Amino acid sequence: MKNKTFWIFALLTLSIISIAYSYTRFTNKEEKAEKTVAECHEIPSNAESEFKPTVENKFKPAEKAPKGMVWIPGGEFSMGTNVEDESLCSIKGVTKDAAPIHRVYVDGYYMDETEVTNEEFEKFVKATGYVTVAEQKPTKEEFPTANEEDLVTGSVVFTPTPSAVNLNNFLQWWRYEPGADWRHPEGPQSTIIGKEKYPVVHVVYEDAAAYAKWAGKRLPTEAEWEFAARGGKTGNLYAWGNDLKPKGKFQANIYQGHFPIKDGDTGEDGFKGIAPTKQYAPNAYGLYDIAGNVWEWVNDWYSVDYYKSLAESGKVTKNPQGPSAYYDPSDPSEIKRVHRGGSFLCTDQYCTRYMVGTRGKGEIRSAANHVGFRCVKSK
Ligand SMILES: [Ca+2]
Numbered sequence: 001m002k003n004k005t006f007w008i009f010a011l012l013t014l015s016i017i018s019i020a021y022s023y024t025r026f027t028n029k030e031e032k033a034e035k036t037v038a039e040c041h042e043i044p045s046n047a048e049s050e051f052k053p054t055v056e057n058k059f060k061p062a063e064k065a066p067k068g069m070v071w072i073p074g075g076e077f078s079m080g081t082n083v084e085d086e087s088l089c090s091i092k093g094v095t096k097d098a099a100p101i102h103r104v105y106v107d108g109y110y111m112d113e114t115e116v117t118n119e120e121f122e123k124f125v126k127a128t129g130y131v132t133v134a135e136q137k138p139t140k141e142e143f144p145t146a147n148e149e150d151l152v153t154g155s156v157v158f159t160p161t162p163s164a165v166n167l168n169n170f171l172q173w174w175r176y177e178p179g180a181d182w183r184h185p186e187g188p189q190s191t192i193i194g195k196e197k198y199p200v201v202h203v204v205y206e207d208a209a210a211y212a213k214w215a216g217k218r219l220p221t222e223a224e225w226e227f228a229a230r231g232g233k234t235g236n237l238y239a240w241g242n243d244l245k246p247k248g249k250f251q252a253n254i255y256q257g258h259f260p261i262k263d264g265d266t267g268e269d270g271f272k273g274i275a276p277t278k279q280y281a282p283n284a285y286g287l288y289d290i291a292g293n294v295w296e297w298v299n300d301w302y303s304v305d306y307y308k309s310l311a312e313s314g315k316v317t318k319n320p321q322g323p324s325a326y327y328d329p330s331d332p333s334e335i336k337r338v339h340r341g342g343s344f345l346c347t348d349q350y351c352t353r354y355m356v357g358t359r360g361k362g363e364i365r366s367a368a369n370h371v372g373f374r375c376v377k378s379k
């Protein structure tokens with residue numbers, strides 16, 4: 001039975017998530033998504049060929065960093081990737097938006113050492129009375145064809161499938177959950193009590209920006225995010241190096257096992273689903289969970305060819321602020337900004353964007369239970 005409620009929720013879900021994967025481009029590539037884990041780890045031999053050394057600024061502030069933040073020196077680095085098949089196993093071209101590698105300079109800044117947590121976000125809400133977008137009733141203006149009774153607060157929640165599915169349709173494992181919001185991450189019956197140190201989720205771009213402003217901070221530019229994530233190293237595949245599991249140990253909360261089926265997440269990295277912050281070693285700049293756990297909003301508009309335009313300039317781009325407009329030909333009606341870092345749902349079977357040079361994207365009014373953020377602060 002496909003009643004009206006079904007359709008409005010399907011519509012809302014379609015409108016709401018658009019989470020970064022460009023799935024529709026791969027609808028005739030199902031057979032490749034069946035590749036084994038071993039095949040998924042194949043990396044082209046030229047993976048580091050175009051990276052030039054990171055040159056960090058020498059300046060370091062004399063005073064202590066603000067509480068919970070670390071100093072990121074900034075400097076010049078090679079940004080992006082030339083690995084075009086990092087996601088969806090070996091389906092070529094998925095990460096073309098993160099190519100080519102190009103040279104960027106950023107000034108130094110402070111960055112939150114963790115994703116913003118539930119307890120931090122709660123302080124903001126208590127102080128300001130802020131109501132997140134997921135807690136606001138969708139309006140007729142936004143969804144003109146929807147029936148009034150179907151316009152209910154809520155957000156998008158990952159829902160494992162009963163059995164193996166073709167990975168070409170993300171609606172199979174995402175649902176629009178009425179009443180889901182940052183205080184109720186799995187729906188109205190769920191709670192964040194006891195999850196004070198978990199990253200806040202179900203926040204959209206404007207929620208994250210509002211928090212940042214209240215905290216006297218701002219969202220990072222995409223270049224600041226990647227400079228920080230690379231930790232002063234040059235051309236690594238991951239925030240910690242080039243080996244996914246150094247000494248056999250996972251370095252981030254991602255997803256192991258058969259995606260996205262019920263009980264498919266083996267939690268080999270220590271966590272099935274989301275984790276509290278600071279469960280893994282920080283990167284060289286002291287940043288925790290910069291890869292995995294939850295995706296992080298950054299300030300830049302998402303444009304599929306932004307890196308290409310910077311590379312073609314032939315210059316070192318100083319403090320890039322992102323393109324002047326969003327542009328995603330795979331989904332032209334959606335207004336998107338960039339997400340970075342991947343989440344607890346990223347897997348070598350589907351989305352390997354815990355790799356440090358890769359990009360994600362999200363519709364600016366769309367929340368989900370695997371998207372959060374962290375802030376920066378200029379000196
Ligand atoms: Ca995990």
Ligand SMILES: [Ca+2]
Pocket residue numbers: 115289290291292293294295296341342
């Ligand atoms: Ca993260």
